[in-house]
Amino acid sequence: MDIKEIQNLIKFVAKSGASEVKLEMDDIKITIKTGSDADVTYVSQAAPMQMAPVQQAAPAPVASEAPAVAKAPVEIADNYITVKSPIIGTFYRKSSPDKPSFVEVGDSIKEGDTLCIIEAMKLFNEIESEVSGTIVKVLIDDSSPVEFDQPLFLVDPS
Structure with a gap:
């Protein structure tokens, strides 16, 4: 899953009004929580293991x-x-x-x-x-x- 797909997923969740969405695939696990001042997205991959918090008011490339x-x-x-x-x-x-x-x-x-x-x-x-x-x-x-x-x-x- 690349950064564009993650950004699109964040936009979709923000527009849907859901408070939390979890997505697990073979090598990646994504949790998107909304409802606070900003959306928070955590992405972790099986190898190498890393947790990357992404503060989202609106997605940005880098x-x-x-x-x-x-x-x-x-x-x-x-x-x-x-x-x-x-x-x-x-x-x-x-x-x-x-x-x-x-x-x-x-x-x-x-x-x-x-x-x-x-x-x-x-x-x-x-x-x-x-x-x-x-x-x-x-x-x-x-x-x-x-x-x-x-x-x-x-x-x-x-």
Whole structure:
């Protein structure tokens, strides 16, 4: 069973509303528990024996690969640039609930400005702008799960 299959299983269990799921196969044993602040998944394999706790707010490929800068933006028809998510996780517009949003519609941004935070496996990754311009639209609601390469913002580069 590879990491993609495990991530899909975690997503399925989270959506199903089940509080605990155990899966045992010949060489692998998986337990997924939900209902706390975050889903917890334990994976163990027969050889070599290892227990790997995985904190899940939303699945991420590997925590150490969490980049701090958004992937290359893609041009769209109306001369806007789409800033996309570089990782899977939970999208946050603010650093904490009592702080203001990093950017609002109409704000001018420059290259290197922090646009948002994406939480992946309890790591908070600041997503920085690779372009200068004006925020035209925020495409994701605060505290929403995001997928890899999902559009987050529209930026007018002029």
